[in-house]
Amino acid sequence: MTNPNHTAHEPDFDAVTGQSTTGHSWDGIRELNTPLPRWWLWTFYITILWSIGYWLVYPAWPLISSHTTGLFGYSSRAAVALEVQALEQRRDQQAAGLKTASLEEIKASPELLRVALARGKASFAENCVGCHGQGGTGAPSYPNLTDDDWVWGGGLKDIQATIQNGIRWTQNADTRMGEMLAFGRQGMLKKDEIEQVVDFVRSLAKLEPAKGANLAAGKALYETNCASCHGEAGKGNREVGAPDLTDAIWLYGSSREAMIESVHNGRAGIMPAWASRLDPVTIKALTVYVHSLGGGQ
Amino acid sequence: MSSNAAIPDEDGPLYVSAKKVYPQRVKGRFRRIKWALLAFCLGIYYFLPFVRWDRGPALPDQAVLVDFERRRFYFFFIELWPQEVYYLTGLLILAAIVLFLMNAIAGRIWCGYLCPQTVWTDLFFAVERLIEGDRRDRIKLDAEGWSASKIGLKAAKHFVWLMIAWWTGGAWVLYFSDAPTLVKDLATFQAPFSAYLWIGILTATTYVFAGHMREQVCLYMCPWPRIQAALTDSDALNVTYKFDRGEPRASVKQAAQLKAAGQPAGDCVECKQCIAVCPTGIDIREGTQLGCIQCGLCIDACDDVMGKLGRPTGLIGYDTVKAVEARACGTSPPALRLVRPRTVLYAAIIAFVGGAMLYQLATRAFLNLAVVHERTPLFTTLKDGSIRNAYTLRIANKRSEERPIAITLDAPMGTTWEVAGAQQTADWRPIVIVPPDSTLDVRLFVTMPQPQARGPSQMIQIKAADLSFGENATVKDNFFAP
Numbered sequence: 139m140t141n142p143n144h145t146a147h148e149p150d151f152d153a154v155t156g157q158s159t160t161g162h163s164w165d166g167i168r169e170l171n172t173p174l175p176r177w178w179l180w181t182f183y184i185t186i187l188w189s190i191g192y193w194l195v196y197p198a199w200p201l202i203s204s205h206t207t208g209l210f211g212y213s214s215r216a217a218v219a220l221e222v223q224a225l226e227q228r229r230d231q232q233a234a235g236l237k238t239a240s241l242e243e244i245k246a247s248p249e250l251l252r253v254a255l256a257r258g259k260a261s262f263a264e265n266c267v268g269c270h271g272q273g274g275t276g277a278p279s280y281p282n283l284t285d286d287d288w289v290w291g292g293g294l295k296d297i298q299a300t301i302q303n304g305i306r307w308t309q310n311a312d313t314r315m316g317e318m319l320a321f322g323r324q325g326m327l328k329k330d331e332i333e334q335v336v337d338f339v340r341s342l343a344k345l346e347p348a349k350g351a352n353l354a355a356g357k358a359l360y361e362t363n364c365a366s367c368h369g370e371a372g373k374g375n376r377e378v379g380a381p382d383l384t385d386a387i388w389l390y391g392s393s394r395e396a397m398i399e400s401v402h403n404g405r406a407g408i409m410p411a412w413a414s415r416l417d418p419v420t421i422k423a424l425t426v427y428v429h430s431l432g433g434g435q
Numbered sequence: 436m437s438s439n440a441a442i443p444d445e446d447g448p449l450y451v452s453a454k455k456v457y458p459q460r461v462k463g464r465f466r467r468i469k470w471a472l473l474a475f476c477l478g479i480y481y482f483l484p485f486v487r488w489d490r491g492p493a494l495p496d497q498a499v500l501v502d503f504e505r506r507r508f509y510f511f512f513i514e515l516w517p518q519e520v521y522y523l524t525g526l527l528i529l530a531a532i533v534l535f536l537m538n539a540i541a542g543r544i545w546c547g548y549l550c551p552q553t554v555w556t557d558l559f560f561a562v563e564r565l566i567e568g569d570r571r572d573r574i575k576l577d578a579e580g581w582s583a584s585k586i587g588l589k590a591a592k593h594f595v596w597l598m599i600a601w602w603t604g605g606a607w608v609l610y611f612s613d614a615p616t617l618v619k620d621l622a623t624f625q626a627p628f629s630a631y632l633w634i635g636i637l638t639a640t641t642y643v644f645a646g647h648m649r650e651q652v653c654l655y656m657c658p659w660p661r662i663q664a665a666l667t668d669s670d671a672l673n674v675t676y677k678f679d680r681g682e683p684r685a686s687v688k689q690a691a692q693l694k695a696a697g698q699p700a701g702d703c704v705e706c707k708q709c710i711a712v713c714p715t716g717i718d719i720r721e722g723t724q725l726g727c728i729q730c731g732l733c734i735d736a737c738d739d740v741m742g743k744l745g746r747p748t749g750l751i752g753y754d755t756v757k758a759v760e761a762r763a764c765g766t767s768p769p770a771l772r773l774v775r776p777r778t779v780l781y782a783a784i785i786a787f788v789g790g791a792m793l794y795q796l797a798t799r800a801f802l803n804l805a806v807v808h809e810r811t812p813l814f815t816t817l818k819d820g821s822i823r824n825a826y827t828l829r830i831a832n833k834r835s836e837e838r839p840i841a842i843t844l845d846a847p848m849g850t851t852w853e854v855a856g857a858q859q860t861a862d863w864r865p866i867v868i869v870p871p872d873s874t875l876d877v878r879l880f881v882t883m884p885q886p887q888a889r890g891p892s893q894m895i896q897i898k899a900a901d902l903s904f905g906e907n908a909t910v911k912d913n914f915f916a917p
C-alpha cells in the first residue's frame with residue numbers, strides 16, 4: 139500500500155537551500171538530501187566491521203546448548219583460571235622462602251616477614267576468627283591473642299606447637315594436655331570451701347574478695363588443691379596450661395560467680411590441631427602473624 | 436551565503452559533506468611566527484625526554500618522567516607522589532584561566548598558534564605542499580584520474596605523514612620510561628607490549644587527525660570554539676576583516692570607475708586570497724566565526740595583495756569590534772583597552788592560583804607521617820592491668836637518601852612505646868630506617884599504665900623526627916581504654 143500523501147519524483151535541486159533533494163515529498167513538502175559528514179559515516183562503518191571481527195574472534199552467539207567459541211577459543215573463565223594459576227605460582231615462589239627459613243629468620247627478614255604476615259593474616263581470617271575474633275581479640279573462654287598473657291606460652295615455638303597440635307585435641311598425640319578439675323561437681327570441695335578458695339584467689343589478683351572472707355582457710359585449701367598446677371604464688375604453669383591467677387586477665391571472666399563456676403565445674407577449652415588441615419608453611423605464617431599481634435614473647 | 440562557509444549557517448542545511456580544503460602557500464609576518472612556534476613546540480615535544488637531570492643514584496635521571504611503575508612524576512627539580520596529584524587540579528585551573536586571558540586579550544592565540552591540532556596539521560600541510568605542490572596543483576591532482584605519477588605522489592605524502600605520526604607516537608612513550616633505554620629496547624623489540632601499542636595508537640591519531648580530519652576536528656570535535664564564543668567581547672583583539680575600509684568590494688578597475696562617478700569604493704578587491712590560504716577554508720570577511728582558528732594567515736595573504744596594489748596593509752588584521760564599528764560610523768576608534776575588569780580578574784586568578792601552588796611546592800614536607808589506629812582490638816588489657824593500643828604508622832621519606840626516623844610520643848607519664856622490629860636509641864626512642872624515596876609501614880605499640888589510661892579515650896601525639904635533617908612530622912590520634 140502506498141501513502142496517498144507521498145509522491146515520488148526525480149531528485150532535483152532546491153534553490154532556497156542550495157541542496158539536492160531525495161526525490162520524496164509529503165503533502166508537497168520535499169525532503170532534502172543532507173548527508174552526514176563522510177568521516178562520520180566511515181567511523182560508523184568501521185564500528186560495524188569491527189563488531190563482525192569481534193563476533194569471529196570472541197565467543198558471541200548463543201546456540202541451543204552452548205555458544206560460538208570464537209576463533210581462538212578465548213573465554214573469560216579460562217583467562218581467570220590462567221591468572222589464578224599465575225598467582226598461585228607466585229605465591230609458591232614466596233612460600234619457598236618461608237619453607238626453608240626458621241621462624242626467627244622469618245621475623246628478622248623484612249621481605250619474608252611481609253609475605254608471612256600477609257599469608258598469616260589471610261589464613262587467620264579464614265580459620266581462626268571464628269573463635270579468636272577479628273584481629274585475635276578473643277572472647278570469653280577464647281583467649282585474646284594480642285595481650286601478654288599466654289596460657290601455653292607466647293614464644294614463636296610455643297605458638298607454632300599450639301597451632302600444630304591443638305589443645306586437648308585427642309586425635310593428636312602431641313596435643314597440649316592439662317585439666318582444671320571440676321572440684322565441686324566431683325565432690326572434692328564443698329560449696330563453702332569453693333567460696334573460700336575463690337576469695338583467696340581474688341585476693342591474689344587484687345580483686346575484691348567477699349566481705350568477711352576467711353582468707354586463711356582459702357589459702358590452706360589453695361595449697362592442697364590448686365598450688366600443684368597454679369603454683370604457690372598463683373603464677374600458673376604453662377607446661378600444663380594452668381593460667382596465671384595473679385594478673386588482670388581472666389579467660390572466663392573475673393566476676394566471683396564466674397570463678398566459682400570455674401572451680402565447681404572445671405574448665406577444659408579445646409583448640410583443634412591444625413597440622414592435619416593446614417600445610418606447614420601456612421602454620422609458620424600463622425605463627426608469625428599471631429606473634430606479631432602484640433603479645434609475642 | 437558564500438559557498439566557502441565551512442560551517443553551514445542558520446538558513447542552510449544542517450549537515451554538509453566535508454569540503455576538502457586546499458590552503459595556499461603564504462608568506463609574511465604571521466607565517467614566520469607560526470613557523471618559529473611550530474619549531475619550538477615540536478622541538479620540546481620530540482626532544483624533552485632526552486634531557487637529563489641528576490637526582491642522585493637512587494632515582495631516575497630523566498628531566499621529565501611519568502613513572503607509573505614506581506608511582507612518581509618527575510619534572511626537573513620537582514618530584515610528585517601520587518597523593519600530590521592535586522597539583523594537577525591547580526595546573527588545570529591555571530590552564531583554563533590562561534586560555535580565558537589569552538582570549539580576552541587577543542582571541543584564539545591557542546587555536547591559531549599553539550594547539551597540537553593546529554601545529555601538527557600545519558606540519559602535515561607543509562609536507563603536502565612540498566610533495567603535491569601548491570593549492571592549484573593539488574586541486575588539479577585530486578580532480579584527475581589515477582596515474583602512476585599521482586599514485587607516486589600520494590604514496591610519498593602518506594608515507595611521510597605516517598613517518599611523522601610514528602615519530603610522534605614514539606616520542607610520547609618516552610615520557611613514561613627512561614628514554615635512551617626505551618629507544619634501544621624498541622629498536623631491538625625488547626620493549627613492553629604497551630609501548631608498541633601506545634606508539635600505534637598515537638601514530639593512528641596523529642595521522643588521522645592531522646592528515647585527514649584537520650579543520651574537522653576544530654569544527655566538530657573540539658569544545659573550545661564554542662567556549663570561545665562565550666568568552667570574547669567587543670574589546671578583545673581578533674583577526675578581523677575591517678569592513679569599514681573594505682566595503683563595498685570592487686576590483687581595481689571597478690573602484691576607479693566608481694570613484695570617478697563620485698561613489699564610494701572599498702579596498703577589498705575580491706581576490707579571495709584570504710580564503711585560499713585559510714586552513715579551515717572559511718571567509719573571514721563574514722566576520723569572527725566559529726570556523727576561524729585565528730591563525731593570522733589571511734592577514735599575511737591580504738597584506739601581500741595590498742602591498743602589491745600600493746594600498747596600506749592591514750585590511751585584515753587584529754582589531755576589536757568596537758574599533759571597527761566606530762570607524763564604520765565615522766567616529767575615531769576608542770583606544771585599545773587591554774586592562775579591563777575581565778583581564779584584571781583573570782590575571783588576578785592566575786597570580787593567586789600560581790602563587791598558591793608555588794608556595795605549596797616550596798614549603799611542602801619531605802617527611803610525612805600518617806597514623807591508623809588499630810580497630811580490632813581497639814585496646815588490649817595487659818597482665819599488669821595497663822592498656823596497650825596498636826597503631827600502624829606510614830612514614831614517607833621523600834628525599835633521595837635513606838633516613839633514620841625516631842618515633843617519640845607526647846603522652847602521659849609512664850607511657851611506653853615500642854615499634855615492631857625497630858632498634859632503640861640509648862634514650863629509648865625507637866629508630867626506623869626509611870629507605871630513600873619510599874614509604875615504610877611499621878606497627879607502633881603504646882602502653883599506658885593505670886590510672887593514666889583513662890577511658891574511653893584521650894589524645895596522644897605521635898612524632899616522627901628525622902635525626903639527620905631535623906625534620907619533624909606529628910600526628911594526633913586517640914588512645915582508647917576501657
Ligand code: SF4
Nearest residue numbers: 546550552653657659
Ligand atoms: S578549535 Fe580546538 S582543536 Fe582547533 S585549534 Fe582551537 S583548540 Fe585546537
Ligand code: SF4
Nearest residue numbers: 713727728730731733
Ligand atoms: S580566517 Fe584567517 S585567521 Fe581565521 S582561520 Fe582562516 S586564515 Fe586563519
